[in-house]
Amino acid sequence: MIPINKPTIGEEERREVLEVLDEKSSLTSPSKDGGKKVRDFEQLLRQFLHVKHAIAVNSGTAALYSSLLALGLKYGEEVILPSFTFVATANAVVAAGGKPVFVDISKHRRDYNIDPHELKSKFTKKTRVILPVHLYGNPANLDEIEEYLQRYSDGSVFIVEDACQSLGSTYKKKQTGTFGTVGCFSMYASKVMTSGEGGAIVTDNDDIADRLRMIRNHGMVEGYDTRILGLNSRLPEMSAALAKAQMLKLPEMLERRTHNAKLMTELLLTSSDKVSNIDEHVILPEIHEVNKESNWYLYTLAFKKDGIRDNIQKKLVAEYKIGASVYYDPPVHKTPFYDEMVKMNSLKLENTDWASKHVLSLPVHPLVSDQEINFIASSLIEALSNQP
Numbered sequence: 011m012i013p014i015n016k017p018t019i020g021e022e023e024r025r026e027v028l029e030v031l032d033e034k035s036s037l038t039s040p041s042k043d044g045g046k047k048v049r050d051f052e053q054l055l056r057q058f059l060h061v062k063h064a065i066a067v068n069s070g071t072a073a074l075y076s077s078l079l080a081l082g083l084k085y086g087e088e089v090i091l092p093s094f095t096f097v098a099t100a101n102a103v104v105a106a107g108g109k110p111v112f113v114d115i116s117k118h119r120r121d122y123n124i125d126p127h128e129l130k131s132k133f134t135k136k137t138r139v140i141l142p143v144h145l146y147g148n149p150a151n152l153d154e155i156e157e158y159l160q161r162y163s164d165g166s167v168f169i170v171e172d173a174c175q176s177l178g179s180t181y182k183k184k185q186t187g188t189f190g191t192v193g194c195f196s197m198y199a200s201k202v203m204t205s206g207e208g209g210a211i212v213t214d215n216d217d218i219a220d221r222l223r224m225i226r227n228h229g230m231v232e233g234y235d236t237r238i239l240g241l242n243s244r245l246p247e248m249s250a251a252l253a254k255a256q257m258l259k260l261p262e263m264l265e266r267r268t269h270n271a272k273l274m275t276e277l278l279l280t281s282s283d284k285v286s287n288i289d290e291h292v293i294l295p296e297i298h299e300v301n302k303e304s305n306w307y308l309y310t311l312a313f314k315k316d317g318i319r320d321n322i323q324k325k326l327v328a329e330y331k332i333g334a335s336v337y338y339d340p341p342v343h344k345t346p347f348y349d350e351m352v353k354m355n356s357l358k359l360e361n362t363d364w365a366s367k368h369v370l371s372l373p374v375h376p377l378v379s380d381q382e383i384n385f386i387a388s389s390l391i392e393a394l395s396n397q398p
């Protein structure tokens with residue numbers, strides 16, 4: 011099987027993790043600034059993103075939840091977010107006491123991110139946060155979101171970026187996660203770099219950074235002096251050691267993903283003798299998008315025809331052993347828990363619903379070889395040409 015994602019783990023990671031074990035020092039640190047490996051990792055992340063503060067936590071979910079707490083979100087205040095995302099984005103809002111307000115994604119069927127034009131209809135006096143997700147690593151339209159806020163908000167509405175899938179993606183040459191008041195990252199095992207489980211929050215705001223360091227440690231500063239509400243969101247030293255080694259390899263790993271994505275598109279566009287013109291059947295991801303560079307966390311395409319996606323996916327998995335995967339069907343607002351919540355206002359998200367039934371992601375992670383990309387592209391064409 012060619013899995014949809016696989017961590018690139020080598021000697022560097024082993025060495026870093028063994029150092030933690032061999033030194034027999036702390037496996038974690040409850041001090042405000044975290045343990046040694048946590049601090050090393052945070053410094054590398056800060057340098058990579060060109061931000062003032064990076065705070066490591068133990069998941070992307072914790073990063074989102076802690077950010078909302080740090081911004082002072084109050085019970086019942088509204089957070090505008092897409093439904094076309096992993097459910098963690100919405101769960102963090104609910105856990106922090108906020109009310110999730112789902113907004114549709116763009117109708118341009120290559121951009122699976124929130125449509126800034128839809129913000130107006132969702133904005134109320136209770137709106138406190140806009141939470142764009144850079145889905146699949148594809149940067150959201152940050153300028154338009156910022157512009158909207160400048161025009162219609164009095165400065166009391168924050169942008170929190172869910173950059174859990176987009177470490178290394180850029181918008182107008184600036185890293186995603188560094189546009190909002192805070193940006194949140196995940197280091198879950200499938201992500202472009204990993205510590206198994208883990209996450210990080212970045213910000214240029216000193217006060218918010220201070221609050222975040224407290225929040226990850228039960229709101230304490232010196233121990234047993236809880237000043238604000240927090241939890242245990244500390245990243246263990248062994249995980250931070252992994253994260254440190256992965257950060258050093260990140261540029262190289264991102265380069266390989268870009269290479270694979272470009273090759274996939276090239277092959278799909280040129281080798282489709284069995285399917286006369288692939289563009290007629292499939293919406294390919296944008297490779298040369300102006301102002302946006304993806305980290306290629308996922309290579310996601312969409313089938314134009316209704317009802318063929320699931321068959322093609324099954325075929326790719328069962329016959330060709332390719333880990334083609336669907337992210338996300340159902341979208342969050344159609345999961346039983348959130349469906350119950352949004353039923354009252356009969357929410358309709360047309361583009362989200364369309365995307366959830368048509369998208370398919372293919373493996374382009376750094377361990378996929380050129381030969382395997384060739385195999386994936388030709389298998390997809392084959393599966394497509396066999397559709398009735």
Ligand SMILES: Cc1ncc(COP(=O)(O)O)c(C=O)c1O
Nearest residue numbers: 069070071096098099174196198
């Ligand atoms: C868009 C998005 N948001 C939030 C999360 C939550 O991250 P984690 O799984 O590290 O808690 C993830 C990752 O799984 C994600 O993909």
